[in-house]
Amino acid sequence: MRFDKLPRSFYLRPTLAVARELLGKRLVRRYRNTRLIGIIVETEAYCAGDPASHSFRGQTLRNEVMFWKGGHLYVYFTYGMHFCANVVTGERGIGEAVLIRAVEPVTGIATMKKNRSARPRDPVSGNLTNGPAKFCQAFSIGRAQNGSDLLGDRIYLTEGDEITRSHILSSGRIGIRSGLDKQWRFYLDGNPFVSRGKAPAP
DNA sequence: TGGACGATCCCCT
């Protein structure tokens, strides 16, 4: 197989390294006898001691999965209507994760469009997965996927094409009110599937 | 038990 599944050891490393190196990796979602695949093009890191992180005030029922061992999927519900998906990093009990903010659709685009077409406006491919909640909707990721093991067969990550380090940019994270000084958002320079979210001024 | 708010998105002006 050309694109091998990422091993557990990939996730058990410093969160910022994982956030950067997730760029270019392929996310595979088995869904109704088909396969949805996207290349990760934008991530954000949420670390221990970080006031912007859900884990900052300790473990609760909601953020429990964030404290699991690296290589699990933490899915949360927000704004009364959206889901966002994170890759848990580090050892059990740490509480760190990487938010998947955008992917480039590769396989199963027709299904992604269908999943996104609950909205009246016809989604075009550039508007399918260029935001954390859009990606979850296109890939049909919701509450049932919270806690998924990324070393399983339903949702997992694989190697991708090599990404040149100089093609990776960083910025402040989007949509948060604290931790604005941290340049913990990573994305591929010039990739059209990166979200158009407004980054806080540096 | 209540209220404030959120790691967003979409539509309108």
Add this chain to the structure above:
DNA sequence: GGGGATCGTCCAT
């Protein structure tokens, strides 16, 4: 560029 949708979660009464 601004506001509304919409509800689970958490913390303060």
